[in-house]
Amino acid sequence: QTVALGQYTSIVTLNGTRVARRGIGVTTGNSYAVALAIQAIERAHLETGRSPAQSVLVIAGAMGNIGRACAEILAPRYRQTLLIGSNKPGSLARLAAFAGKIPNAVISTDLAGVRKGDVVLAALNAVNAPLAADQFAHNAIVCDLSVPASVQPGAAAARPDLLIIKGGIVSLPFGEDMEIAGLPLPPGQTYACMAEAMLLGFEGIRDATF
Secondary structure (H helix, E strand, C coil): CEEECCCCHHHHCCCCCCCCCCCCEEECCHHHHHHHHHHHHHHHHHHHCCCHHHCEEEEECCCCHHHHHHHHHHHHHCCEEEEECCCCCCHHHHHHHHHCCCCCEEEECCHHHHHHCCEEEECCCCCCCCECHHHCCCCCEEEECCCCCCECCCHHHHCCCCEEEECCEEECCCCCCCCCCCCCCCCCEEEHHHHHHHHHHHCCCCCCCC
16 A cells, blocks of 8 residues: 655655555655754764754755755854755756755856765765766765765765764664565664655555555
8 A cells, every 4th residue: 555666766766756645655765764864963063962954065966855954954053065966957947046045055067066065965876886986075974865876885984083974764663584685784774765665654654646
């Protein structure tokens, strides 16, 4: 009765708008992913003792659904927000229009801009892990929400000063093993998109209009 669109299925279906629902509720899982990212970043600020009001936030992938939502919620708390979009035709104009709604926002289409961030949220649709360890500022907080990951493997070992958070991943209450072939997570963990459907099911939500 409820279907969650994970991985790239939400992208290829235009956030579920091309799915023939036939009375079935469809969710992208983005809402829970955003909530987890915000929770993780808030916890990182508490652990490091850094104030958002004195920090620069960088959102890489700012024009995606998750990037936009995070920008709208988080940006008012930060000294400045750098919104990084793609180099696709028309991207800069769309980015500029969106930035007009975000306080203290500046824009770029160059991923090198992540170096300016005290806090970096990566929500990219990329398969080649474009963010290397040496691209981040010293002591940066990095929340990688991308699946596959945007931060290259080995970055944490190469840069112990960074606080790298794998966003959008949750622990299951009793360490359950999902037993899904090809799911690149250890037993006891799952992705926010899957967990969102589980939570809707446990809550008894059967609304086919969402």
